[in-house]
Amino acid sequence: MSRTVLEVKDLQFRIGLHTVLNSVSLTLREGSISCLLGPSGCGKTTLLRCIAGFEEVDDGSIILNQKLVSSRDRSIPPEKRKIGVLFQDYALFPHMTVADNIGFGIRHLPKSERQEKIRHLLQSVDLLSYEMRFPHELSGGQQQRVALARALAPEPELLLLDEPFSNLDQSLREKLKHELKVLLETFAVTALIVTHNQDEAFDMADEIGVMAAGRIVQWGSAYDLYHRPKSRVVAEFLGTGAFLPATIDPKGCLESELGELVCAEDMKNLRGNQVTVLLRPDDIVHDDESPSRALVKRVAFRGMYRIYTLALPSGAEIQCFTSSHHEIHSVGTLIGIRLDLKHAVILHREETLVEEMES
Amino acid sequence: MKANKRHFQSKSWLFLSFGIAGLVLTPILVVLGSWLLPVQMPHWQHLMEHLLLSLVWQTGALLVGVCLLTFLIGVTLAWLCSQYRFPGSAWLKRGLILPFAIPAYVSAFVFVGLLDYSGPLRTGARIFFGSDAWIPEIRSLPGGIFILSLALFPYVYVLSFDAFSTQGRSSLEAARSLGSSSFSVFYRLAISFARPWIAGALCLVSLEVLNDFGTVSIVGVNSFTTAIYKVWFGFFSPTTAAQLSSFLVILAFLIFYVEQRSRQGHRYTSSTNLLQRQGIPLRGMQALGASFYALTVFVLAFLLPLAQLLVWVFMDPWAIFSLELAQILFHSLVLGILAASLATLAALIVCLAARYVPRKSLRRSQQIAQLGYGIPGSVMAIGIFLVMVRIDHGLVGILEKLFDYTGPLLLTGTILSMVVALGIRFLAVASSSIDAGLTRISTRLDEVGQLYGTYGWQQFRLIHWPLLKGSIASGFFLVFVDVIKEMPLTLMTRPFGWDSLSVRIYGLTSEGEWQRAALPALCLVLIGMIPLFLFQQKRS
Numbered sequence: 001m002s003r004t005v006l007e008v009k010d011l012q013f014r015i016g017l018h019t020v021l022n023s024v025s026l027t028l029r030e031g032s033i034s035c036l037l038g039p040s041g042c043g044k045t046t047l048l049r050c051i052a053g054f055e056e057v058d059d060g061s062i063i064l065n066q067k068l069v070s071s072r073d074r075s076i077p078p079e080k081r082k083i084g085v086l087f088q089d090y091a092l093f094p095h096m097t098v099a100d101n102i103g104f105g106i107r108h109l110p111k112s113e114r115q116e117k118i119r120h121l122l123q124s125v126d127l128l129s130y131e132m133r134f135p136h137e138l139s140g141g142q143q144q145r146v147a148l149a150r151a152l153a154p155e156p157e158l159l160l161l162d163e164p165f166s167n168l169d170q171s172l173r174e175k176l177k178h179e180l181k182v183l184l185e186t187f188a189v190t191a192l193i194v195t196h197n198q199d200e201a202f203d204m205a206d207e208i209g210v211m212a213a214g215r216i217v218q219w220g221s222a223y224d225l226y227h228r229p230k231s232r233v234v235a236e237f238l239g240t241g242a243f244l245p246a247t248i249d250p251k252g253c254l255e256s257e258l259g260e261l262v263c264a265e266d267m268k269n270l271r272g273n274q275v276t277v278l279l280r281p282d283d284i285v286h287d288d289e290s291p292s293r294a295l296v297k298r299v300a301f302r303g304m305y306r307i308y309t310l311a312l313p314s315g316a317e318i319q320c321f322t323s324s325h326h327e328i329h330s331v332g333t334l335i336g337i338r339l340d341l342k343h344a345v346i347l348h349r350e351e352t353l354v355e356e357m358e359s
Numbered sequence: 360m361k362a363n364k365r366h367f368q369s370k371s372w373l374f375l376s377f378g379i380a381g382l383v384l385t386p387i388l389v390v391l392g393s394w395l396l397p398v399q400m401p402h403w404q405h406l407m408e409h410l411l412l413s414l415v416w417q418t419g420a421l422l423v424g425v426c427l428l429t430f431l432i433g434v435t436l437a438w439l440c441s442q443y444r445f446p447g448s449a450w451l452k453r454g455l456i457l458p459f460a461i462p463a464y465v466s467a468f469v470f471v472g473l474l475d476y477s478g479p480l481r482t483g484a485r486i487f488f489g490s491d492a493w494i495p496e497i498r499s500l501p502g503g504i505f506i507l508s509l510a511l512f513p514y515v516y517v518l519s520f521d522a523f524s525t526q527g528r529s530s531l532e533a534a535r536s537l538g539s540s541s542f543s544v545f546y547r548l549a550i551s552f553a554r555p556w557i558a559g560a561l562c563l564v565s566l567e568v569l570n571d572f573g574t575v576s577i578v579g580v581n582s583f584t585t586a587i588y589k590v591w592f593g594f595f596s597p598t599t600a601a602q603l604s605s606f607l608v609i610l611a612f613l614i615f616y617v618e619q620r621s622r623q624g625h626r627y628t629s630s631t632n633l634l635q636r637q638g639i640p641l642r643g644m645q646a647l648g649a650s651f652y653a654l655t656v657f658v659l660a661f662l663l664p665l666a667q668l669l670v671w672v673f674m675d676p677w678a679i680f681s682l683e684l685a686q687i688l689f690h691s692l693v694l695g696i697l698a699a700s701l702a703t704l705a706a707l708i709v710c711l712a713a714r715y716v717p718r719k720s721l722r723r724s725q726q727i728a729q730l731g732y733g734i735p736g737s738v739m740a741i742g743i744f745l746v747m748v749r750i751d752h753g754l755v756g757i758l759e760k761l762f763d764y765t766g767p768l769l770l771t772g773t774i775l776s777m778v779v780a781l782g783i784r785f786l787a788v789a790s791s792s793i794d795a796g797l798t799r800i801s802t803r804l805d806e807v808g809q810l811y812g813t814y815g816w817q818q819f820r821l822i823h824w825p826l827l828k829g830s831i832a833s834g835f836f837l838v839f840v841d842v843i844k845e846m847p848l849t850l851m852t853r854p855f856g857w858d859s860l861s862v863r864i865y866g867l868t869s870e871g872e873w874q875r876a877a878l879p880a881l882c883l884v885l886i887g888m889i890p891l892f893l894f895q896q897k898r899s
Contacts, residue, residue, distance in 0.1 A: 052806075052810070053809075054806055054809070077809070077812075078806070078809045078810045079809060079810060079811055079812030079813075080812075083810065084810070085806070085807070085810060087803045087806070087807070088803075089801060089803060091801060091803035091804050091806070091807050093804060093807075093822065093826075094826065095825040095826055096825075104807070104811060104821075105810065105811040107811070150807075154811070
């Protein structure tokens with residue numbers, strides 16, 4: 001088991017009466033890449049700033065390398081934490097060259113050693129010939145790499161990345177996500193990324209924490225979060241999906257308007273309960289032969305596939321993918337659908353997990 | 360936001376910033392508190408009987424008149440130049456800020472000289488028409504309104520130009536596309552969304568009117584400033600002058616407050632080049648009319664005064680090389696450099712304090728430090744004078760006890776008190792430039808600094824100074840030019856017999872020596888043109 005680099009325990013952070021972080025806990029192991037994922041305003045950037053030491057916490061603790069750095073009455077200043085930060089806007093010093101920017105955090109080193117290190121970093125981020133350029137002469141991706149090199153120069157124990165791709169356009173993002181991941185792995189640095197974009201989180205991170213309203217609501221791998229969400233918030237935030245009301249009958253089977261969904265022995269003691277079943281679009285297959293019919297409400301073309309938003313007779317909405325080569329069904333018509341549940345995520349109406357089961 | 364406060368040297372920033380705010384507040388409070396000093400009834404009786412009524416009425420009329428006229432000229436020109444193309448519009452829209460370079464009191468004496476009994480206009484009128492009675496008298500209240508408006512309309516012009524070409528550009532285009540005529544777009548839409556800008560500009564105009572001393576004394580209008588001067592140096596009663604000033608302070612602060620509020624309404628949404636935009640072309644008579652109107656204003660406000668100054672100067676070109684000019688020019692430069700250094704340094708301290716130590720009180724202190732700009736020069740002069748005299752007497756008292764000192768007062772009437780007064784008054788000019796520069800520097804950069812342990816002086820030296828030096832320099836320069844053009848404060852606080860450009864102009868014009876005043880005035884205009892070029896570069 002690798003070493004624990006960061007441990008956050010029951011962190012509280014308030015601004016006035018507003019609780020921004022509410023009892024947040026997390027643990028990062030050495031060399032791991034983790035991600036805080038959540039909608040804007042959920043507190044993820046604040047958590048990052050608390051870890052970096054820019055904000056003082058109200059309660060709880062932050063322990064970096066077995067050393068308490070933040071608590072109710074203790075706050076080690078940022079420069080003593082050995083943390084690197086890659087800011088959202090990169091925050092490169094516009095008046096310094098690329099080399100000076102990278103050398104900023106290692107000013108205390110002897111000149112030759114410093115230059116050696118700068119050269120080495122420039123080489124790693126493939127910007128060797130850009131040493132004497134100024135930030136405004138670089139592209140967005142190059143600026144990001146300079147910022148990364150600057151953050152890595154003092155060899156931090158932990159690297160924090162705040163929305164690292166939000167300043168780049170879509171096509172560039174794909175390429176840079178991969179590059180950044182390779183670089184982080186090359187330097188074997190423990191990293192914590194903050195983002196609101198699930199693709200970024202899925203692509204970059206080994207472990208993801210979903211944040212909502214100042215809490216980490218679930219921590220786990222991308223697969224777990226997507227297929228085994230522990231709450232409706234997580235299920236809704238990650239990917240598209242619909243929530244279908246169902247009841248559990250005495251045989252332990254889920255009854256919905258699409259018929260019997262799944263049955264399980266151990267659900268028998270929950271009989272009579274009103275529940276919600278998470279249906280991902282890939283759980284529903286379009287089948288013209290199927291007797292189950294749903295009304296097409298919207299169609300969206302997405303290149304490789306179409307997303308149909310369908311209304312069931314009760315008014316509940318579900319979604320379904322078809323190949324984009326398949327004939328198009330127009331809005332207002334009825335199409336046949338069939339359930340193809342690989343596994344069911346069953347949620348109480350009040351949104352906590354009842355059971356998660358393979359079928 | 361709760362930031363890491365303890366690692367800044369917050370105490371010293373606090374003391375420095377509060378100290379500067381206190382320095383600015385002192386003369387203001389002294390003027391307001393002057394009513395606690397004995398009220399000299401004979402002076403007040405004289406004032407009530409002979410002066411007060413006329414000065415309230417004339418100051419009021421001047422304010423209203425100048426605001427109306429600058430509004431009319433400024434807004435219409437801004438609309439024409441920002442929305443349309445007509446012959447000359449390309450350079451007129453730049454050129455119309457040039458009148459900023461001509462202080463109102465300079466164009467005042469130029470017009471008075473031009474319209475003098477022996478001046479070219481009246482002489483010509485008598486020769487060709489046999490009478491000059493139809494030429495209006497410029498030494499009058501309407502004359503004062505006319506001259507001040509010509510000098511001050513660029514405030515309204517510049518700010519509404521920006522408003523018309525940024526803020527509402529798309530809504531104006533939307534209105535056009537929906538079939539509104541251009542007049543109704545102007546009247547119903549443009550004026551209403553440009554309101555915060557126009558209101559702000561009119562407040563600045565009003566403050567300038569209240570501050571004006573040179574123009575009103577040349578055209579013979581009784582205003583608060585001239586009355587304060589008369590009471591102080593005529594009755595030799597600084598207390599009564601301060602009491603009289605307190606009314607002016609209250610009025611000026613009301614306007615200043617409105618101006619500061621109106622700024623909150625300014626939201627620039629566009630960063631594209633305002634001057635390069637293509638307008639709608641005007642044709643035929645409309646185009647001619649627009650050209651004629653804009654050109655007339657430009658000639659009256661800039662070209663004519665400048666040409667007359669040049670004519671006067673070339674009537675005696677050798678004066679350019681006189682020792683006399685060299686001396687007053689030197690005085691002005693020294694004064695400008697000292698006062699601008701003081702204002703810039705103080706502004707830098709209050710701005711940085713508010714940045715480095717995130718406390719509400721320091722933001723407040725930064726705002727208070729800017730109040731000096733709202734105080735008319737004459738009021739600042741009397742306030743500083745009263746403070747300095749008090750300190751001086753204390754100082755001399757101590758020196759008497761310790762060293763048997765029997766000499767004169769040490770601070771009052773020295774360059775020091777003049778520099779302090781000017782520095783306080785123009786601190787806001789430097790501060791707005793520095794503050795704008797600071798807000799352009801992302802606080803993320805400060806945080807990168809903190810990550811690597813750069814605070815305080817190091818933070819300033821490594822991060823802020825290199826990025827801010829341009830803004831500091833332009834702040835310094837703007838104050839420098841303002842100080843050199845400033846008249847009442849310099850006049851009332853200068854050491855005896857110490858002449859600067861503006862003081863010399865006052866001395867010469869009060870004796871009707873228009874031609875001799877032309878040379879120092881031309882120097883002022885030339886110095887005043889430099890910041891306009893800087894400003895123009897910034898706009899484009």
